[in-house]
Amino acid sequence: MRRADRLFRIIQALRGARTPITAQKLAEEFETSLRTIYRDIDELMAQYVPIRGVAGIGYVLEQGYDMPPLMLTPDEIEAAVLGAQWVAARGDPALMRGARDLIAKINAVAPEHLRPMILDSPLMAPNLTPGEPDALDMERVRVWIRMQGKLQIHYRDSGDRDSHRIIWPIAVAYFETVRLIVAWCELRRAFRHFRTDRIKSARFLEEIFPTSTEILRAAWWKERQR
DSSP states (O other): OHHHHHHHHHHHHHEEEHHHHHHHHHHHTTTHHHHHHHHHHHHHHHHTOOOEEEEETEEOOOOOOOGGGGGHHHHHHHHHHHHHHHHHHHHHHHHHHHHHHHHHHHHSSGGGGGGGGTTSSSSOOOOOOOOOOOOSSSHHHHHHHTTTTTEEEEOOOOTTTTEEEEEEEEEEEEEESSSSEEETTTTTTTTEEEEEGEEEEEEEEEEEEOOHHHHHHHHHHHHHOO
8 A cells, every 4th residue: 555545544544433543453454564653643743634642542633624525535436426326316305416416526526537437437326126205304304303303203004003103313224215214202112113105294393302313323223233
């Protein structure tokens, strides 16, 4: 790996980490020596990249640091374009527009020699099976998740049984042909999953649920792992 590529990837690794990363872990990830990592960190800090090192704990990148979009690698461009293609074929209308706009923006800022990878990408995410239509405004659902707003829904399950519930939406899961709203259900006092095509009606309540979505998602994920 070229040193310039390794320096860039060190920044990306630190940017994506939630806890400090040790030099040993970086050396293992990039298959190089500790001495090389120390030299790379020193070089980045000399270039005013705001990296802080804590003895015995590791390195962190201070918040707010950003790099020009032109420094995207070919692998990152292909990953972004492939993901955007998937969303453009399977998302709700607002996400589909956003995905197409993202591809256009990546093409606008990418170096000339990388643009064929965007406009004529060899990677595809074909949508061979039509998805089930949403029965409610998913763009507004995503806004409600960010606001921690409650939803009142009329739901019909796979056995054609109707129920009326108040839910706390915390996430949307996107599958090949259906979408699920992950939520805390006040009726069942537990996490439940609701297919968006089976929600017969929904009211977007002004009431805010008390627990943060981050805490609820962590609890839901822990429960799913068990």
